Amino acid sequence: MGHDIYGVNKAGKEIAYARFSMGNYNATILYSLLEAHKYYAGVSGSGNWNTYSIPQIEKALNKYKQLYKNGDSQNWDLKQILEFIQNCLETAKKEESVRVYFG
Template sequence: MGHDIFGVNKTGEDIAYARFSMGNYNSIILYNLLNAEEFHAGVSGNGGSTIISKQQLEKAMNDYKKTFGKKEVSKTDIDLKQIFNFIEQCLSTAHEEGSVKVYFG
């Protein structure tokens, strides 16, 4: 069990991935930033998915930077780094396509 979160572009390709073990409470940070708390099922995602717009991802990145700083976090903070990278990769795709689909497994 664990949280496997995928960002997918309009052609169905995985463009972002974040993985949290079932005991890692930092997973809720990503759910909160994406305003997707309803997909958090405790030890894993609930298997659902949602479309997240470019504007929602921009807000997520701004909220991340407000909370954790404007610079990318150090390599020692693995969870925050993967959260930053996930949002950044989804946002990059959303700039081209307008949105991304996110699966919460």
């Protein structure tokens, strides 16, 4: 069990990925930044999708920057969260939205 969170483009291609073990509390950081609490199922994600607009992903990135000042490069989880959000934002800017799977 664990949290496997994927960002995909409109063609269904994976553009972002974040993995957290079931006991890793850092998973809740990403759920919180994406305002995706309803997709958090404890030891894993709920298995559902959500579509995010550019402003929603920008909001998540801005919250991340406020809280973590672009992250601690030594903290692997913060780094993967930042990369996940940045990759989702890049795709959303190209395609007007991005889909995220919470598994």
